[in-house]
Amino acid sequence: MFKLSVGHRLYISVMALFLIYTACFIIFQHNREKQYKIDTLNQELQDYNRHMHEAVLKKGIRNEQALTSFVTDHLEKNIRVTLIDRKGNVFYDNEIKNYAHIGNHANRPEFIQAIKNGQGQTLERKSSTLSREYFYSATYFPKEGYIIRTALPYNDYLTQSLQADQHYIWFALIAFFLLTFVLYRFIRQLARNITQLRTFAWRADHNESLDIEELINFEDDELGEIAERLIKLYKRLQNTRKEQDILKRELTQNIAHELKTPVASIQGYLETIINTPNLTEQTQKQFMERCYAQSVRLTTLLQDISILNRLDDGSPYLKRETVNIGLLVKQIGEETALPLQEKHMTFNNMLPEDIIITGNKTLLYSIFRNLTDNAIAYAGQGTTITLKATRAETVWQFTFFDNGIGIGKEHLDRIFERFYRLDKGRSRENGGTGLGLSIVKNAIIFHGGTIQVCNLPTGGLRFDFTLACL
Secondary structure (H helix, E strand, O other), X not given: OOOOOHHHHHHHHHXXXXXXXXXXXXXXXXXXXXXXXXXXXXXXXXXXXXXXXXXXXXXXXXXXXXXXXXXXXXXXXXXXXXXXXXXXXXXXXOOOOOHHHOOOOOOOHHHXXXXXXXXXXXXXXXXXXXXXXXXXXXXXXXXXXXXXXXXXXXXXXXXXXXXXXXXXXHHHHHHHHHHHHHHHHHHHHHHHHHHHHHHHHHHHHOOOOOOOHHHOOOOOOHHHHHHHHHHHHHHHHHHHHHHHHHHHHHHHHHHHHHHHXXXXXXXXXXXXXXHOOOOOHHHXXXXXXXXXXXXXXXXXXXXXXXXXXXXXXXXXXXXXXXXXXXXXXXXXXXXXXXXXXXXOOEEEEOOOOOOEEEXXXXXXXXXXXXXXXXXXXHOOOOOEEEEEXXXXXXXXXXXXXXXXXXXXXXHHOOOOOOOOOOOHHHHHHOOOOOOHXXXXXXXXXXXXXXXXXXXXXXXXXXXXXXXXXX
16 A cells, blocks of 8 residues: 655645645635725715715705706716615605605615614615616615615626736735745655655664665755764764674673683692692692682672673662762771882872762772772882872862883773783782773763873873862
8 A cells, every 4th residue: 555755744734734725815815805895885885875965955855856966967877876764665766766666675685784784785686676686885864864775786897896806816826836846845855854764764773784875965954964963873873882792792701711710720729639639738728828819819800890890880879978088098008008018118198188079989999999009019119109189179180100110101091991901920910800990990980080191201100080079
């Protein structure tokens, strides 16, 4: 079954409405023009009646000769003049003189209207006396108690005089065809854009290529611009989805690889203990300690992955509370005092005491703890770690830096990637999971901030980041 498109349905609907409007306009204008000419003619006859009334008052109502003289002197073409008393009896008529045979006029429409309203008219009525159709206009003069009625016969001249002007019909038809043309041009553009959008939707739903000529050029209007932007946005989302799929595969492979290492180590040590009954107690203890160390690393890795997953899931799953950053960093300084001492390092905490941030305490702890652990692991022996902060309108600006060896420029752009390591062997020896700085970046973004990293000219690594204030 053939189905009209949206554009064609719109075109037909609008044209039908305008066609109805045009027809109503023509009918209304025709009636208006005709009524105007009727009113004009009636007004002329009413004026004639009043002039005759003035003449009648001067020469006498029943003066047949004077009335005939006036009508003769002021005769309009084909006009018939009749005088009727208030009871409907005719006492003068310029065409019929045998008044006794003229019927009573009390039931004539124009007579009834004149008695009631002062004047009356009948557009087209057949005369009972002369058996012709007339246009009647009657005027009642209550003081004298009579009605003057004038009438014009309905002939070709009167019909033509009352005929409405036809110019408005041509105007309406020209306007109709102009609108048809303009609307057709508009609907054609609209239909093309809708057709292209329909093609886009079908191909997108069936996972078919969008790189076809039909989806390249759109009409130069608002809908065409919207359609073009929609297709570009969809393509961008497709590319983003592909990139996400690649990243997910890489992440899954990295997670599997990172989990495999501690699990294999634990399995190897336990297998050695089980299959070697002659191991000394000291060796067994040493292997068990290594198993425990790998299990701790495995736990840390799983915790880091869990934190990143929660960050990816979004804020509804993370509780927010008021956190004192000064106390949080002081706690981290106490917890890392021993590894700092072992490497002869110094943690120079220069934070103000009034840093209050509304956020997730676990994530805020992870930011400063991961930065500190990273500096302890890689800055080098005898270095100093410094942490500063300043208030800037709606954010706190933090600077975390050390005077260590820094990193190569080629690593700066990738340092926040998940599982990215500068030296994989050294990172695993230090117990790193490769997720610490990725957690730092995502946690800062979660708290409405940004982070940048650079090497210091004098040596060392510097992190500049912001966190939204309370």
